[in-house]
Amino acid sequence: MSDQSSTSGYALLRNPRLNKGSAFSEEERRTYGLEGLLPPVPTTLSLQVARIHAELGNLDSDLQKYLLLSDLQARNETLFYAVLMSDPATFMPLVYTPTVGEACQKFDHIFRAARGIYLPITARGRLKGLLGNWPMKDIRFIVVTDGERILGLGDLGVGGMGIPIGKLSLYTACAGVPPEYCLPVTLDVGTNNESLLEDPLYLGLRQNRVRGADYMAFIDEFVQAAQVLYPKCCIQWEDFANISAVPILETYRDQVCTYNDDIQGTAAVALAGMYGALRISGQKLTDQRFLFLGGGSAATGIAELISQAMALEGLDIAAARARNALFDVNGLMVKSRTDLAGFQKPFAVNHAPISTFVEAVRALRPTGIIGVSTVPKLFNQQVIEAMAEINERPIIFPYSNPTSRSECTAEEAYRWSQGRAIFASGSPFGPVEIAGQTFVPGQGNNVYIFPAMGMAVFATEATRVTEEMFIVAAKAVAEQVTDKSLATGLIYPPQSQIFEASLHVAVRVAEYVFEKKLARVERPADIAKLIASRVYHPAYAA
Structure with missing residues (x-):
């Protein structure tokens, strides 16, 4: 309680890091001037947790539950994490995907207490000062977004702040990183979402997004300010559009401790799913061929990490990359296409153009398909049946989220493959019963x-985050x-x-x-x- 020596009375009840609410003891109430400010009988943390569970049980929607938990985090951080850590599997979907997607979409209409740091591009030249306004001075993790590509929902401007807040909550709830070392940041460079620009309740800059040299100068000022203020800090980039995410990572990955969760975290959880799937099929990673639906930074990030893992198992890196093909809105990414970005070119294949995904499956005969398109239902019956014709145990990974953006559901994958699919998705799906057998879908969640x-x-206190x-x-x-989990299909x-x-x-x-x-x-x-x-x-x- 030594931290409370300079905080007492009403102010203490408004300090989320120090507040105990009804759990302040009678002695603490006398010492810190809390008598009369709380109901008279002290309670315990475990009873407080039970009370929150009961409150949540009385609410009708996940968004209402998200808001209750957000309010709790703003007033009593210890209780908030005690609730989350009492049952992480139940609370992860409430504080992060899929509920956080709706919360970000409605951010300006449900805004309550401010949390984190907002850095507008109009404050260029002063970012160190703004960043230094955060009360904690030893920050080890910054999760930062510019709000342009929030989940599969697109440009949500400052509403994207829900993502850094949610991510950092899971740093603590799922791995025990102390919350006082974590800082959510949103970089406001404007928005191209016209509905937000026209909304009188929108809380961000009312201008179109800044691009090019001015944007990168703003990013650089932020990185340098973070390095000066918090020299042991790791910066996690989150939900940037491809045109920004790839150059930012390439610029800073060898300069500071940093990584991009959408590129590298997604890649790692996909690779983990591959390793799990291969334990079911009994095959080697170097014998696999993957076809990606989507050609953005998530797809190329997964493809590159799989290629690097194949190389560690003895395959030439060029040959490994050739086993990972991409398919986007303009069809199969082939070498003759002139619209490919630099980060996509290593995965372009020598092949005639193919315009439909099912044709690409039949032509390339992949052992697995991975969906990172954010377009729902593109793993249709034709696609799944084609995969099942080619493979005894087809790998079907629709990783797009939230649930409304998934390329297929678990039931569709299992039913159309006659229960032979090895399935994992980005969003949660319940167990599926096919011909008397129950399958438990895995969620390939970056968590x-x-x-x-x-x-x-x-x-x-690592100085770098490397690909390996x-x-x-x-x-x-x-x-x-x-083995018991694998028997149900859970990877x-x-x-x-x-x-x-x-x-x-x-x-x-x-x-x-x-x-x-x-x-x-x-x-x-x-x-x-x-x-x-x-x-x-x-x-x-x-």
């Missing part, structure tokens, strides 16, 4: 990767899937065990960090013990 990566970076760290993380996720650890799974992944990544001499702290004799010692547990200070 298996980024919280664990965060804990590894936090514990080791994501391969290590993917293998660490897959090695935790039990990821159960989300009910996400905390234990994340710490296992964190240990594996931390081992790699120490091995490659990327740590700022000395290597301990027991790395698992180091990780455990850094874990946040929601409990009120004595």
Whole structure:
């Protein structure tokens, strides 16, 4: 309670990091001038958690539950994380996907307490000052967005702030990263969403998005300010459009501790799914061929990480990339196309143009298809049946989210393949029964990767996040899937065990960090013990 020595009375009840609400003891109430400001009988944290569970149970919609939890986070952070960590599998969909998508869309209409830092491009030249207004001075993680490509929902401007807030909540809830080291940031460079620009309640800059040199100068000022203020900070880029995400990552990945979750986190969770799927099919990674629906940074990120993993298993990198093909709105990405971006060209194939996805499946005969298009229902019956004709155990991964954007449902994949599909999706689906057999769909959610990566970076104070760290993380996720889970088709650890799974992944990544001499702290004799010692547990200070 030493932190409260300078905070007392009504102000203490309005400090989310120090507030205990009804759990302040009688002695604390006398000491800190709280008598009369609370109902007279103190309660416990566990009873407070039970009360929130009951409140949530009385609400009709997930958005209402999201808002209740957001309000709780704004007034009592310890209780908020105690609730989340009491049942992470239940609360992840409420504080993040899919509910956060609706919350971001309605951000300006449901805005309550401000959280995080907003940096408008109109403040260029002053970003260090604005960033320094955050009260905590030892920040280890910034999750930042510019709001242009929020999930599969597009340009939501400052409404995208829900994404950094939600991501950082999961850093804590799923891997124990202490919340005081986390800072959500939104970069406001304008929006091209006309409905937002015309909405009188919109809270962001009323101008079209800034592009080009001015945009990159703004990004650079932000990165440099973060480095000066928070020299041990890792920057996670989130939900930037391809035209921004790829050059930003390429510019800074070798300069500072940084990564892009949409590119590298998505790639790692997809690769983890591959490793799990191969345990079912009994095949080798180097024998696989993948066809991606979508040709953006998520698709190329997955394709590149798979290629790097294939290379580690002995395949030439060019040959590995040739096993990963992309299909976008203009058809199969072939070498003769003139509209390909630089980051797409390594995956262009020598083939005649193909205009429909099912034709591409039949021509290329992939062992797996991966959907990152954000366009629903494109893995239709023809596509799934074609995959099932070619493969005994076709890999079907519709990774787009939220649920409304999924390329197919779990039931469609299982039913159209006669129960032979190895399935994982970006959004949650319930169990499916086909011919008396129950299948449990896996959710290829980045939550298996980024919280664990965060804990590894936090514990080791890593100077960089490298590509191979994501391969290590993917293998660490897959090695935790039990034979019993595989028998039901589940290729990821159960989300009910996400905390234990994340710490296992964190240990594996931390081992790699120490091995490659990327740590700022000395290597301990027991790395698992180091990780455990850094874990946040929601409990009120004595």
